[in-house]
Amino acid sequence: MKNFSKIAIAISLAATAFAAAADNIKLTVAASPVPHAEILAALKPALARQGVDLDIKVFNDYVLPNTQVEEKQLDANFFQHIPYLDKFNKDRGTHLVVASKPVHIEPFAAYSLHVKKTAQLKDGATVAIPNDPTNAGRALLLLDQGGLIKLRDRSNIYPTQKDIVANPRHLKIRELEAATLPRVLDQVDLALINANYALEAKLNPKRDALFVETTSPYANLLVARPDNKDSAAVKKLAAALNSPEAKKFIVEKYQGAVIPAF
Numbered sequence: 001m002k003n004f005s006k007i008a009i010a011i012s013l014a015a016t017a018f019a020a021a022a023d024n025i026k027l028t029v030a031a032s033p034v035p036h037a038e039i040l041a042a043l044k045p046a047l048a049r050q051g052v053d054l055d056i057k058v059f060n061d062y063v064l065p066n067t068q069v070e071e072k073q074l075d076a077n078f079f080q081h082i083p084y085l086d087k088f089n090k091d092r093g094t095h096l097v098v099a100s101k102p103v104h105i106e107p108f109a110a111y112s113l114h115v116k117k118t119a120q121l122k123d124g125a126t127v128a129i130p131n132d133p134t135n136a137g138r139a140l141l142l143l144d145q146g147g148l149i150k151l152r153d154r155s156n157i158y159p160t161q162k163d164i165v166a167n168p169r170h171l172k173i174r175e176l177e178a179a180t181l182p183r184v185l186d187q188v189d190l191a192l193i194n195a196n197y198a199l200e201a202k203l204n205p206k207r208d209a210l211f212v213e214t215t216s217p218y219a220n221l222l223v224a225r226p227d228n229k230d231s232a233a234v235k236k237l238a239a240a241l242n243s244p245e246a247k248k249f250i251v252e253k254y255q256g257a258v259i260p261a262f
Contacts, residue, residue, distance in 0.1 A: 024053040027233040029222075030065035030077035033058050034199045035104070035250070035258045036220070040078060042249045043240045050240075052233045060179050062132060069225060070094045076234055078103075078241070079196070081218040083157055084134040091133075099229040100238035102219030102261035104250055106195030108138055109209035110146060113186050118146055118210055124170050125189035131175035133158060138218065139192040140164070143171075146211045157217065199257060206256040219261040 027047075031037040037058050044054045057074060059065045065077040066088055076099060080088075089096055115121055127148075129139035137158045144151045150166035151159050161173055176184065181193045182201030195205055205212050222241055224234050240246060247260045 024051050025233045026053045028055040028075045030057045030059050030074050032079040032196045034196050036078045050236050052236050076224040078222050081220050087134045096223050097229050099224040100222035101242050102221050103241045105216050105219050105259045105261050107205040107212045109205035109212040110192050112190045126172045128174050128176050128188045128191040130178035142213050204257045
């Protein structure tokens with residue numbers, strides 16, 4: 001009878017746990033592989049205890065995570081900063097909104113396999129930058145910061161190559177898909193790479209970069225829609241992303257390659 005009672009209790013506890021899991025609200029969130037999906041995965045157990053079943057969908061581009069949230073195929077995404085979100089909404093007529101406070105900053109940096117410092121760049125060197133308007137502008141601002149070009153207005157966070165007023169090294173600036181930049185690093189003299197793609201390629205902005213942006217309005221955060229940004233599940237995820245546990249994970253995991261923004 002004692003063994004029977006133990007088995008009955010075990011079955012009851014298992015059933016209770018299963019019922020609790022079944023009652024969890026599913027929240028499907030798009031994320032870039034590194035660091036976004038890794039941060040979400042670290043928070044998933046705590047969210048489950050709060051009744052949120054976090055389903056992480058990994059994307060390697062900067063467009064589908066937004067269009068699929070807009071079309072209600074996904075609930076939210078975690079991969080972008082406000083300047084990119086604002087430009088995306090304006091250019092594509094989407095209605096996405098910020099759903100959390102800033103979570104982290106990924107230092108944007110310049111990398112090279114051919115030179116150790118910018119003074120070694122030859123006249124006419126090829127420089128690769130992202131081709132989306134926001135990150136292309138961010139790259140040009142970093143080139144200006146690094147003394148390689150001069151922009152007309154440094155306060156403009158969306159400069160284009162038309163805003164370059166001085167290019168003393170006659171740099172040939174090529175705009176490429178952001179995700180491809182680490183793969184073409186051996187084919188260009190310098191590449192300006194978003195930290196998430198750099199980290200995937202085992203490049204650390206703190207260790208491997210020639211120069212890194214010193215100030216940044218580009219903190220990454222959670223994005224959702226007007227109809228669900230205030231839902232209980234989205235609010236719980238937003239709180240988790242700004243929790244001490246999230247900060248601890250970011251600091252310990254990335255060792256300065258990703259910086260908490262809170």
